[in-house]
Ligand SMILES: O=C(O)C1=C[C@@H](OP(=O)(O)O)[C@@H](O)[C@H](O)C1
């Protein structure tokens with residue numbers, strides 16, 4: 352698969368001149384921003400998103416909602432309107448809900464959140480909504496959303512593929528009610544149905560059937576954000592049945608929400624501290640959060656660092672030693688590429704488990720990490736549900752990224768301590784962090800390296 356991409360630009364990954372020592376302000380969370388946009392669009396009154404992430408995935412979501420008739424106005428708000436926000440960082444989106452318009456055509460790019468969270472909302476529009484995206488979006492699982500919406504009363508034309516492209520024939524309302532979904536290939540099936548569920552006539556009761564459900568923190572994020580806008584949500588954790596989530600029909604409130612920094616996008620910077628024996632501070636690290644990236648405090652501590660959560664953020668310090676890890680990453684799958692990069696630089700073997708579903712992410716992440724780390728001289732083997740990584744001295748070479756932002760940042764981490772790593776298409780980080788090259792150079796105290 353690498354050869355197809357060889358024509359894309361190569362980015363010479365900078366080698367760290369020594370232990371890094373930096374403060375890195377990470378942009379807003381993709382997962383929180385795209386949930387907040389959906390909830391604001393479905394609310395009974397206007398709302399605000401402060402410090403939203405502006406990246407390919409969130410701009411696709413905002414554009415799609417605009418196409419459906421939702422007003423989204425961008426403003427640069429002054430610090431006075433949000434207490435505690437420094438001047439100049441207060442960009443905000445004002446979201447003005449409206450009746451959902453169709454016909455409409457939506458580009459999902461390769462954003463799981465867009466391709467899965469929007470179809471339930473489109474079923475509430477009055478007419479056909481066509482969904483399409485990058486070639487990879489046709490391969491990513493969507494059957495859970497399609498089958499569930501059909502069972503809840505929607506008409507969907509997917510040519511029998513159970514995947515994109517497809518047309519959701521919105522009827523203005525959706526009956527809703529109980530539905531079974533096998534969400535073992537993506538937690539986003541559950542989140543998608545819950546996010547719009549309060550607007551279905553009977554609400555929604557989603558029962559997961561099938562193998563282990565990945566990415567539980569992301570489902571908790573959905574539940575918590577729904578409750579914040581006034582939805583009544585029953586969950587296994589609140590005394591309900593295992594694997595069953597229920598959202599009661601009702602109006603959602605417009606809210607004023609400050610988006611947390613994206614802790615999964617903080618990962619490469621924390622990894623930089625770990626592999627160089629340096630220190631990185633991430634301002635505004637939340638003291639309580641549902642983001643899976645919060646698990647990095649524990650995971651990277653086990654891998655050799657230490658951290659302090661203080662009033663201004665998180666400070667993470669590497670010890671100069673990088674330890675191997677044996678970890679079940681099913682709850683935090685999106686952290687796997689970054690953990691794999693660190694593991695390739697460790698002193699002992701690592702085994703990463705519980706992440707078979709990563710084969711269906713932006714790319715087949717297990718195959719891509721194996722091929723690319725081994726291409727630099729590493730020793731990675733794919734297991735049934737993850738990776739076995741035996742550290743070996745690495746050498747320079749091209750690190751292909753397969754349009755996967757997290758492969759690109761993983762390559763940058765390897766390049767910090769390996770001369771001559773060239774990351775192909777660093778611009779693919781624009782999916783969730785367009786400013787990655789600048790932030791990386793800034794962390795290293797050097798001018799911006801551009802592809
Ligand atoms: O709901 C979300 O915002 C996400 C859920 C997870 O998806 P999967 O459960 O498909 O892994 C995660 O990997 C993705 O990056 C974001």
Ligand SMILES: C=C(OP(=O)(O)O)C(=O)O
Pocket residue numbers: 461462463464685712713757783
């Ligand atoms: C899997 C990811 O994204 P998506 O929302 O497209 O599923 C990711 O960001 O690691």
